[in-house]
Amino acid sequence: MKIKNLKFKIKPRYFPQEIEPYWQKVWKEQGIYKFSPASHKASRGKYYNLVELPYPSGDLHFGHWFSFVPADAHARYKRMSGFNVFFPNGFDAFGLPAENAAIKRGVHPKDWTMKNIENMTKQFGTMGTMIDWNFTAITCLPEYYRWNQWIFLKMFEKGIAYRGKALSNWCPVDQTVLANEHIENGCCWRCGAEVIQKEVEQWFLKITDYADKLIWSENSRVVDRQPRFSNDARSSFPKKQSQTRSLSESLSSNFKNKPNKSATAFNSSQSELTPSDQNNQSSINNQQSAVDWPKEVREGQNNWIGRSEGMLLEFKIGEAKASIEVFTTRPETTDGATFLVVAPEHEFVTSLLNIKDKISNIKYKGILEYVGGAKKKTEMERKEDRTKSGIFSGAYVKNPVTGKDIPVWVSDYVLAGYGTGAIMAVPYADERDREFAEKFDLPITETKFNAKPKGKKRVNYHLRDWSVSRQRYWGTPIPIIYCHNCWESKLKIKNEKLKIEYGRTYIEMDGQEYAMVQVPLEDLPIELPYDVDYTPKGKPPLGTDEEWLNVKCPKCGGPAKRDAETLDTFFDSAWYYYRYVSPKYEKGPFDKLRVKELLPVDVYFGGAEHTVGHTLYARFFTKFFKDLGLVPFDEFASKRVQHGVILGPDGNRMSKSRGNVVSPDEVVKEYGTDASRLYLCFMMPYEATAPWSTSAISGIYRFLKRVWDLQYEIKNKKLNIKNGLSKEDLSQMHIAIKKVGEDLENFHFNTAVAALMTWLNFLSAKKEIAKEEYETFLKLLSPFAPHITEELWHSLNPSDNSIHLESWPKFDSKYLVADKVSVVVQINGKVRDSIKIKNQKSKIKSYVEEEARKSGKVKRYLEGKEIKKVIYVEGRIINFVI
RNA sequence: GGGCGAGUGGCGGAACGGUAUACGCGAUAGUCUCAAAAACUAUUGACCGUAAAGGUCUUGAGAGUUCGAAUCUCUCCUCGCCCACCA
Numbered sequence: 001m002k003i004k005n006l007k008f009k010i011k012p013r014y015f016p017q018e019i020e021p022y023w024q025k026v027w028k029e030q031g032i033y034k035f036s037p038a039s040h041k042a043s044r045g046k047y048y049n050l051v052e053l054p055y056p057s058g059d060l061h062f063g064h065w066f067s068f069v070p071a072d073a074h075a076r077y078k079r080m081s082g083f084n085v086f087f088p089n090g091f092d093a094f095g096l097p098a099e100n101a102a103i104k105r106g107v108h109p110k111d112w113t114m115k116n117i118e119n120m121t122k123q124f125g126t127m128g129t130m131i132d133w134n135f136t137a138i139t140c141l142p143e144y145y146r147w148n149q150w151i152f153l154k155m156f157e158k159g160i161a162y163r164g165k166a167l168s169n170w171c172p173v174d175q176t177v178l179a180n181e182h183i184e185n186g187c188c189w190r191c192g193a194e195v196i197q198k199e200v201e202q203w204f205l206k207i208t209d210y211a212d213k214l215i216w217s218e219n220s221r222v223v224d225r226q227p228r229f230s231n232d233a234r235s236s237f238p239k240k241q242s243q244t245r246s247l248s249e250s251l252s253s254n255f256k257n258k259p260n261k262s263a264t265a266f267n268s269s270q271s272e273l274t275p276s277d278q279n280n281q282s283s284i285n286n287q288q289s290a291v292d293w294p295k296e297v298r299e300g301q302n303n304w305i306g307r308s309e310g311m312l313l314e315f316k317i318g319e320a321k322a323s324i325e326v327f328t329t330r331p332e333t334t335d336g337a338t339f340l341v342v343a344p345e346h347e348f349v350t351s352l353l354n355i356k357d358k359i360s361n362i363k364y365k366g367i368l369e370y371v372g373g374a375k376k377k378t379e380m381e382r383k384e385d386r387t388k389s390g391i392f393s394g395a396y397v398k399n400p401v402t403g404k405d406i407p408v409w410v411s412d413y414v415l416a417g418y419g420t421g422a423i424m425a426v427p428y429a430d431e432r433d434r435e436f437a438e439k440f441d442l443p444i445t446e447t448k449f450n451a452k453p454k455g456k457k458r459v460n461y462h463l464r465d466w467s468v469s470r471q472r473y474w475g476t477p478i479p480i481i482y483c484h485n486c487w488e489s490k491l492k493i494k495n496e497k498l499k500i501e502y503g504r505t506y507i508e509m510d511g512q513e514y515a516m517v518q519v520p521l522e523d524l525p526i527e528l529p530y531d532v533d534y535t536p537k538g539k540p541p542l543g544t545d546e547e548w549l550n551v552k553c554p555k556c557g558g559p560a561k562r563d564a565e566t567l568d569t570f571f572d573s574a575w576y577y578y579r580y581v582s583p584k585y586e587k588g589p590f591d592k593l594r595v596k597e598l599l600p601v602d603v604y605f606g607g608a609e610h611t612v613g614h615t616l617y618a619r620f621f622t623k624f625f626k627d628l629g630l631v632p633f634d635e636f637a638s639k640r641v642q643h644g645v646i647l648g649p650d651g652n653r654m655s656k657s658r659g660n661v662v663s664p665d666e667v668v669k670e671y672g673t674d675a676s677r678l679y680l681c682f683m684m685p686y687e688a689t690a691p692w693s694t695s696a697i698s699g700i701y702r703f704l705k706r707v708w709d710l711q712y713e714i715k716n717k718k719l720n721i722k723n724g725l726s727k728e729d730l731s732q733m734h735i736a737i738k739k740v741g742e743d744l745e746n747f748h749f750n751t752a753v754a755a756l757m758t759w760l761n762f763l764s765a766k767k768e769i770a771k772e773e774y775e776t777f778l779k780l781l782s783p784f785a786p787h788i789t790e791e792l793w794h795s796l797n798p799s800d801n802s803i804h805l806e807s808w809p810k811f812d813s814k815y816l817v818a819d820k821v822s823v824v825v826q827i828n829g830k831v832r833d834s835i836k837i838k839n840q841k842s843k844i845k846s847y848v849e850e851e852a853r854k855s856g857k858v859k860r861y862l863e864g865k866e867i868k869k870v871i872y873v874e875g876r877i878i879n880f881v882i
Numbered sequence: 883g884g885g886c887g888a889g890u891g892g893c894g895g896a897a898c899g900g901u902a903u904a905c906g907c908g909a910u911a912g913u914c915u916c917a918a919a920a921a922c923u924a925u926u927g928a929c930c931g932u933a934a935a936g937g938u939c940u941u942g943a944g945a946g947u948u949c950g951a952a953u954c955u956c957u958c959c960u961c962g963c964c965c966a967c968c969a
Contacts, residue, residue, distance in 0.1 A: 296886050296964090303885060306968065328969060341969090388967085413967045423969040431883095432967060462968055611886095611964070645963095682906070683894060687887095689962080690894060696907050703906085705921090751896070754905035761905090824901045829950040831901055871949050877900045881949045 014708035016672025020787040024125055032802050033130040035086050037581070037597060047083035048598050049075040050577055050637070052606035052614070053090045053137070056116040057097060060123040061654065062646045062680075062692065065664050069677045070643070070686050070749045071605040072129040076783035077744040079130070080808040086598055088580040089124070089131045091117050093140035095569045096179060099474045103535055109474040110530065113140055123665070128673045128786050130804070137579040139572035140474070144579060146525030147589035148571055149479040151621075153518050154628060156480070160206045163507055163516075166467055167345065167416065170198035175538040177202075177471045186376070197375045199345070203469035203478060203565070207620050211305050211461045213634075214619055216298040293640040297611050304612040306462025311455040313424065315340055315397035315406075324348055324397055324408065327419030327460055330429070334401045336447025337424035338437065340408045341390065344374035345416035348408070352393060363394050367410060374412040388413055388436045399424075401451045411436065419460055466617070468568045473534035473541035475566030477526045479519035481551060482507065485558035486515035517555050526562070540564040574617040575625075577601055577636065588630075595631055604637035608644075615640065641747055644689040646680070651691045662692045674785035675701045681749035681784055703757060704788055706764060707781065710774070711792050722768045727819060732762050733773055734815035740780045741808060749784075756781055771796070776809050825852045826879040827861045842875045852878050 027033060037046075051071045054064055072087070079085040098109035105112075117138060124131065137144050155161035169178040173193035177200055182189045207214075310329035317323055324340060342348050349371060353364070370391045390411030399406050413432065414423055427437035427444040437444050469478060487506060505516045519526055529548045534541040543549060543564035553560035575589065581598045582591035606615070615637075622636040647653055648660025655661065667676050679697040684690040725733070736759040743752035759777065763769055774796065782789040782803050793803035821842050825833040833855045841847050849870055852858055858880075865882040872878045 299886070300964070303965075308968075310969085326969080330969080411967095413969095415968070418968050425969085430969070432969080435967095460968080608963070685895080688895085693894065693907070696894065699906050699908095702921090709921095750894090751905080754896075757905055822901085826900085826950070829900095829948090834901065869949060871900095873900055873950095877950085879900085879949050 014705045016674055019791045020673050023787045023790050033132050035132040043084045044082040046598055047078045047085045048601045049085055049087040050601045050604045053092045053576055056091045056093055056113055056120055058116045060120050060664055062664055066646050066680050068129055069680045073783040074744055076130055087131050088135035090137035092573050093138050094475045094572055099534055126668055126673055135580045136583055137576045142525040142527050145476040148476040149524050153479055162204055164204045165199045165201050167197045168200040169195050171195055202467050204465040205468050207466045208461055208463055210620050210623050211463050213623050215302055215305055291635050291638055297640055300611040301616050309459050312458045313453050313455040317397050324422050325420045326422045326424045331453050332449050332451050333426045333429050333447040334451040334453045336426040336428045336445055337399055338443045338445055339406050339425050340397055341411050341414045341423050341425050343414040343416040343421040344371040344410055344412055346421045349410055366391055388439050400453050468571055469565040470568055471540040472566055473532055477528055478563040478565055479526050480563040481517045481560045482514035483517050483553040483560035484512055484514050486517055486556050487513050517553055520554050570617050573614055574621040600633055601637040603639045603641055605641050608642045644687050647691040649692050671697055671701045674788050675704055678784050682753040686747050686749055722770050725770050730815040731818055732759055733776055734811040737809045737811040779806055779809055821875045823848055824877045825858050832861055833857045845872045848878055
């Protein structure tokens with residue numbers, strides 16, 4: 001494709017503000033970044049380059065630039081290397097900020113969001129990326145969330161989506177659940193009432209069903225994110241035992257924590273993943289077997305899932321038939337259990353308070369007070385308060401091993417949501433239990449670690465089921481209808497057994513019984529009504545819209561009610577990268593064939609904050625889709641790359657309240673897009689966190705000006721464009737080609753730019769420069785600075801294609817070696833001299849040794865000394881041990 | 883408390899068993915200029931040598947392995963991120 005309408009008048013001064021918008025417009029008109037799914041058959045294969053989709057907060061900030069720009073440079077490099085690169089983007093458009101803004105400023109969440117999307121899309125334009133916006137997803141549009149609802153119904157059918165109860169932040173005055181960010185100092189942000197923890201019924205996704213599948217096994221491919229040292233032992237599995245044990249470990253684990261025998265199970269087979277030179281890159285693409293996620297993510301997720309195997313033990317209450325069930329990972333210590341501790345929310349405590357006449361009044365008050373206090377504690381307060389607190393319940397249970405009666409205590413150091421909400425305390429063996437025992441003067445008896453109590457084996461997870469319903473307006477409506485008539489007519493009788501049997505599709509609300517009826521797939525989407533009072537009113541906003549709420553039951557036609565809650569936005573973002581491949585697809589959430597063609601994602605860029613949130617949910621959805629037969633692979637992304645953070649110039653996180661926000665718009669206005677892009681790539685390693693530096697970007701700007709001036713001089717014949725290249729010229733060029741390419745391949749953007757600077761320093765110092773050098777330089781720079789390179793490319797070759805359609809230059813190893821190598825001479829490991837040796841002769845140790853001995857400095861050190869040993873590393877170093 | 887990671891010039895960082903401080907910023911001196919900015923040139927880890935030559939030290943602290951360690955091992959210190967009473 002030829003680019004027409006070229007103006008190639010050479011301007012003496014680099015003026016990015018003029019050329020950048022020009023080329024952005026030309027690229028758009030010419031469609032040079034259009035992705036065609038079919039064309040990868042002719043190329044080296046597809047390459048799905050994905051960046052976490054942004055939330056449309058209003059303005060693009062440097063956080064966005066830092067996620068997208070290096071990712072774009074990588075994508076451009078991949079494209080020039082012959083891959084059919086798919087680089088889409090969209091917006092994660094539902095969520096609380098829109099509602100907050102709406103309440104604060106009186107703008108409708110939808111209008112606010114869509115306006116932000118429009119603005120940010122424009123701002124994306126100035127970033128100069130190769131994103132193809134024909135493939136996109138905006139999650140707040142019915143054409144997208146329709147498929148959220150579809151997926152939700154599939155999950156409901158499979159029993160993955162269910163109604164359950166969990167503790168939530170509750171405002172007793174507003175009668176509503178509160179988000180953490182809506183709690184200020186333990187009080188509701190609107191009415192100021194004290195927030196309590198309350199059991200609230202809500203929708204859950206049974207992610208725990210997939211817990212085992214989500215654990216990264218030791219057998220999964222483990223590669224350092226940036227495999228610089230392919231045969232280095234450091235990239236093998238960690239020797240220290242992490243908190244979460246792997247499956248095999250857990251099976252064989254015992255209380256004494258045997259050393260992990262499988263620690264050395266693998267550490268080889270990495271060479272093929274070492275980034276590739278130009279000839280073997282394609283082999284790792286599109287193969288599910290090569291899953292390469294950073295260690296910190298894999299271990300973070302495994303710890304979060306927290307699989308532990310143990311036992312359920314029953315402790316009988318006195319002589320009664322009732323008992324308290326505890327979960328323990330160390331049943332062999334049961335002989336040392338001297339008391340039980342239950343969570344304040346435990347049903348034993350609740351029932352205790354219901355039969356208050358059986359215990360003394362004072363005691364009852366104390367327990368009631370303690371439980372009430374615990375419920376008031378927000379998560380933050382519990383974190384701050386590290387001293388153990390608790391109260392004796394007045395009850396005793398029988399230790400099943402010793403037969404002794406032991407007291408039952410209530411304490412909030414036991415969590416209601418984990419295990420059974422009750423533990424047996426073994427103060428002899430457990431530090432927390434000992435601390436508690438010492439504080440309340442409870443007995444500590446030795447355990448022999450060989451008790452064998454009777455109980456059921458049980459696997460427990462730290463991971464909880466995912467609560468997905470929200471009492472908010474700006475989200476996906478849940479496609480369930482509650483019908484009283486269906487329940488009555490279907491079952492005719494009220495029968496407790498049936499209720500249990502049909503529990504999954506039966507619900508009680510406000511004293512009424514309902515059947516849960518799915519919205520038929522053909523009725524989707526259930527559109528979010530526009531005119532709704534979304535200010536907090538004691539119930540979910542959609543619950544106030546009677547017209548929308550009351551519907552005919554799709555089953556019986558009788559009066560029924562919609563579910564008034566909306567889905568967590570993490571639901572939206574758990575599968576958007578599937579929608580990207582076929583955004584207009586009508587027959588399902590995505591085109592299965594297209595997905596098979598383009599997924600898994602080859603590289604997924606994003607922030608470290610999503611280690612145990614978003615990326616885990618996305619993996620969960622993928623495994624669910626696989627079970628539905630929608631996708632043929634287990635992992636949605638073959639590689640994950642996490643970036644760091646750009647801080648404000650003062651070293652703090654950029655925030656409006658600190659007044660340290662650097663705006664991309666202004667930096668672009670002053671230095672241009674290319675300088676901003678290059679700066680972000682250059683200033684620090686991609687995964688690092690470092691402050692913005694205004695003076696450093698002016699240095700980058702200087703670099704681009706020098707690139708520009710090189711051209712100016714060529715055109716004015718100040719420099720001759722010669723044809724022949726010296727060996728040194730060739731060597732410098734091929735070193736740069738190799739270094740920049742490998743660094744782009746491995747996400748070492750900063751050193752790639754440094755290599756370009758080094759080569760420019762070399763080129764600038766020369767009297768003459770070759771056209772080949774100049775063109776190669778522009779190509780190597782083009783992924784970072786697409787505008788200036790395009791402009792200069794066309795001023796040199798006015799009728800040519802876009803530089804971005806050129807191929808990546810190839811290096812030839814034969815140019816990488818210089819004529820002479822310098823060999824460092826060491827005496828006992830200390831550098832004393834450096835000698836030049838002809839390349840061919842550097843292979844001969846005796847020759848190098850002889851040359852080294854000739855050096856005056858070396859002579860002085862060797863005089864009168866006995867040489868024990870001479871170590872020679874070819875072409876690098878010679879060490880005399882004396 | 884747990885997990886993960888990081889400590890290298892004045893600053894961002896490079897090197898990841900083989901010449902530590904690449905590249906950039908900043909700083910100093912010079913050229914140009916009425917002057918400034920910009921640009922260009924030179925110097926720039928510390929110390930001794932007031933110049934040159936030369937030497938000594940230096941990658942958070944200490945030990946170890948090695949002919950050779952910023953890099954590998956151990957102990958300790960500091961900082962960052964994530965999670966947090968997980969039985």
